[in-house]
Amino acid sequence: MLTLKDLRGTVPDVASVLPRPEQNIATTTETVAPILEHVRTGGAEALLDLSEQFDGVRPPSLRVPQSALDSALTELDPAIRSALDELIIRAREVHTAQLPDSSEVRLGAGAVVVNRWSAIRRVGLYVPGGQAVYPSSVVMNVVPAQVAGVESLAIASPPQPDFGGYPHPTVLAAARLLGVEEVYAVGGAQAVGMFAFGARDAEGLRVVDPVDLVTGPGNIFVATAKRAVQGVVGIDAEAGPTEIMVLADSTADASVVAADLISQAEHDELAAAVLVTDSMTLAEDVLEHVADQAAQTRHAERVKASLSGAQSAVLVVDSLEQAAEIAEAYGAEHLEIMTAEDQVWADRIGNAGAIFLGTFSPVSLGDYCAGSNHVLPTGGASAYSSGLNVTSFLRSQQVIRYDRAGLEQVSGHVAALSEAEGLPAHGDAVRCRFEGDSAG
Incomplete structure (x- = not known):
């Protein structure tokens, strides 16, 4: 199961001790590239063929x-409907607070620059559907896009043999609940290709319009496809298998820490579960609880594979300062902090997709009903990127409005800089406005 690494008494090279998955996007490029090309050239028929090949079912459409969307909502379990309603309410409130304000900056008489935000026109939202069902991912993608003001939303989720070749009914119900009517029974890399290139039927008629941005989590094939189409369309991130790092001291409850590590390990055999602590006693107790709890969980084999992988470990270090350095270097998708001073250590760590403080803020809360977004950067990408949020669906634009007086104030500076850069026509374009009739 989990490997214990005793790093006490050493000054480890942080990069060398970080548990990381052995598989990476580069290894799957050769598999994904022909899939994307098949989608680009083969259109709708290629998508149906690929679903039959990879998902074991050919969707009716x-x-x-x-x-089907209406039926899925009508037949939805009332308890699940209530939970989704609550998640939507909380997510909408949190994401509405993220909306940035426009601003108008007056730099002098007749010199104004407006900073404004505009929504991306059309977005393709991917919802996984392999080893689990993710109606929560529908909410996490759709709500910030709607808050941002995106006009056109399309969802893709893998077809399911058990449900007539359409996505899982709970996913469809979540889409219907949010008012999204454009849903496609397409999964994996081919769904990303469909969003990037659009699709035509056998008669050449467009049946799927391409999008401007693709968002949403997925397996390594989805992440590889997103990397491949970046530039054709925008992407939110190359989100890979889920990760949890728990930073804890001797005050943490070992059974709770174990439960949280297992909760993320059940996602995927490649999921990463890491504990870093300055307490050997806690580490040993967590290992015992993990062994007991993992044997009883529903997805015991999947959990065992995840916790036994190179991406999972228990690291024991000399101090919480060293633990925080490791957490910062790791840049976890989900970072839980369970110490005597949670906020102090949270303030020390900038690299994390989301930070969960204390015993009663588990990652599973963030997955479902915290109101935060669970589409987060993985693989250390939190060092330079954010989780999915309202600004993911917005573009920053600047509107420049100078009149004659405003331009005249800086015309000499423009001329000087254009000469310094060897681009004198730039200066001429300003100068001509003050010569002859063009002066207005």
Whole structure:
């Protein structure tokens, strides 16, 4: 199961001790590239063929009919409906608070620059559907996009043999609940290709319009496809298998820490679960609880594979300062802090997709009902990127409005800089406005 690494008494090279998955996107490029090319050239028929090949079912149609969306919501378990309603309310409130304000900056008489935000026109939202069902991912993608003001939203989720070749009914119900009517029974790398290139039917008629941005988590094939189409369309991130790092001291509850590590390990055999602590007693207790709890969980084999992988470990260090350095270097998707001074250590760590403080803020809360977004950067990408949020669906634009007086104030500076850069025509373009009739 989990490997214990005793790093006490050493000054480890942080990069060398960080548990990381052995598989990476580069290894799957050769598999994904022909899939994307097949989608680009083969259109709708290629998408149906690929679903049959990879998902074991040929959907009756690429687009899920409105009747199926309506039925899925009508037949949704009331308890799940109530939970989704609550998640939507909380997520909408949190994401609405993220909306940035426009600003108008007056730099002098007749010199104004406006900073404004505009929504991306069309977005493709990917919802995984392999080893689990993710209606929560529908909410996490759709709500910030709607808050941002995106006009056109399309969802893709893998077709399911058990449900007539359409995505899982709970996923469809979540889409219907949010008012998204454009849903496609397409999964994996081919779904990313569909969003990037669009799709035509055998008669050459467009049946899926391409999007401007693709968002949403997925397996390594989805992440590889997103990397491949970046530039054709925008992407949110190359989100890979989920990660949890728990930073804890002797005050942490070992059974709770174990439960949280297992909760993320059940996602995927490649999921990463890491504990870093300055307490050997806690580390040993966590290992015992993990062994007991993992044997009883529903997905015991998946959990065992995840916790036995190179990406998972228990690291024991000399101090919480050293633990915080490791956490900062790791840049976990999910970082839990369970110490005597949670906020103090949270303030020390900038690299994390989301930070969960204390015994009663588990990652599973963030996955479902915290109101935060669970589409987060993985693989250390939190060092330079954010989780999915309202600004993911917005573009910053600047509107420049100078009149004659405003331009005249800086015309000499423009001329000087254009000469310094060897681009004199730039200066001429300003100068000509003050010569002859063009002076207005």
